[in-house]
Amino acid sequence: xxxxxxxxxxxxxxxxxxxxxxxxxxxxxxxxxxxxxxxxxxxxxxxxxxxxxxxxxxxxxxxxxxxxxxxxxxxxxxxxxxxxxxxxxxxxxxxxxxxxxxxxxxxxxxxxxxxxxxxxxxxxxxxxxxxxxxxxxxxxxxxxxxxxxxxxxxxxxxxxxxxxxxxxxxxxxxxxxxxxxxxxxxxxxxxxxxxxxxxxxxxxxxxxxxxxxxxxxxxxxxxxxxxxxxxxxxxxxxxxxxxxxxxxxxxxxxx
Numbered sequence: 093x094x095x096x097x098x099x100x101x102x103x104x105x106x107x108x109x110x111x112x113x114x115x116x117x118x119x120x121x122x123x124x125x126x127x128x129x130x131x132x133x134x135x136x137x138x139x140x141x142x143x144x145x146x147x148x149x150x151x152x153x154x155x156x157x158x159x160x161x162x163x164x165x166x167x168x169x170x171x172x173x174x175x176x177x178x179x180x181x182x183x184x185x186x187x188x189x190x191x192x193x194x195x196x197x198x199x200x201x202x203x204x205x206x207x208x209x210x211x212x213x214x215x216x217x218x219x220x221x222x223x224x225x226x227x228x229x230x231x232x233x234x235x236x237x238x239x240x241x242x243x244x245x246x247x248x249x250x251x252x253x254x255x256x257x258x259x260x261x262x263x264x265x266x267x268x269x270x271x272x273x274x275x276x277x278x279x280x281x282x283x284x285x286x287x288x289x290x291x292x293x294x295x296x297x298x299x300x301x302x303x304x305x306x307x308x309x310x311x312x313x314x315x316x317x318x319x320x321x322x323x324x325x326x327x328x329x330x331x332x333x334x335x336x337x338x339x340x341x342x343x344x345x346x347x
Contacts (some may be wrong), residue, residue, distance in 0.1 A: 125166075125299065126150040126235075129159045129182065130174045130201070139172065139231075146232050147262075155179045163189070163196070166299040170197040170238055172231075175204055175213070183216050190217030197238040201226070250285040253330035253345045257285055266329045276301060277320045280313075284333065284343035293340040319342055 126143060130136040131154040140150045151166075153159050156179050163171070175182035186198060202209070202219040213221045220234050250257045256265040262278055264271045273281070279301050283292050297313050321333045330346040 125168055127159065127166075127168045128152045129156075129172045129177065130154065131177050131186070132174075142228050143232075148235075151221065154178065156182070156185050159185055160188075161255060162196070167296055168196055168299075170199060170235060172199050172235075173218075174199050175200060175202040183213065186213070186216045186218060199231075199235060199238060202229070250282065252285060252288055252343065255285075255324070255329045256329050257282060266324075266327050271323075271327055273320070273323060276316050278322065280316050280320055281343075284341060285345075289342065289344050291336050291340045291342045295340075297340070 099113075110311065126148050128136055128139050128143075128150050130139065130152070133154075136152045136154070140152050143150050148169075150172075151162060151168075153162055154177070156177050159171075159173075173186065174183045182200065182202070186200070189196065189198070196220045198217065199220045199222060200213045201222050201224065202213075203224045204210075204213075205223045210221050210223075219238050222231060222234060249261065254267045257263070257278075258265075264273055264278060264281065280297060283297060285300075294313055301313075301316075317333060317335070324331060324333070331345055332346050334342045334344070336342055
């Protein structure tokens with residue numbers, strides 16, 4: 093995937109290493125990717141680990157500059173944004189996103205606890221505002237509430253024809269019978285099912301499944317699509333995954 097000019101070299105190198113690992117080992121990976129913008133390494137690490145346990149992957153950055161690059165080059169399910177960052181106020185990024193009509197859900201996570209701070213954050217475009225210190229269960233609950241809103245990508249049960257996917261248990265059913273698929277096959281299937289009869293761009297699949305930066309084998313996405321298409325066909329799913337050349341992929345009911 094091409095990277096924006098100025099993409100942090102260290103981050104690029106780490107991302108490349110992880111992508112290389114993921115290409116070899118099909119390890120467990122949640123499909124919805126979040127961006128954490130938090131300058132405290134200790135807190136951001138705790139957030140990333142806790143969110144992973146709750147079923148979310150995340151990219152972690154510490155500055156506004158890096159966050160701008162990341163958001164320009166990838167699509168996130170939501171952003172968790174600190175306000176007191178080394179190179180400026182997180183509200184600046186928030187206003188920029190809203191001014192250009194970017195609808196990504198943003199949960200502000202900050203030590204600024206005054207009523208004026210809360211009102212200012214919400215008026216700047218935050219979808220929610222949580223003050224530090226906080227209970228992690230509350231953070232997850234607020235995040236889930238944001239992602240359940242109309243127009244977002246989450247929902248408990250997704251279905252098409254005789255195929256059903258439970259987003260919480262991460263189980264796939266065909267004609268009510270559970271099916272075994274790899275973590276990445278499930279992740280791709282979820283993205284497609286959230287946009288039935290609509291084209292899902294190849295870049296979105298790359299961003300959501302593999303994250304930021306790094307070198308991704310040119311045919312990696314095609315490989316997962318081929319595997320998924322074959323698995324569903326052999327198991328009797330009455331759905332079709334079509335390749336829209338030069339654009340992406342579309343799932344629809346079999347005619």
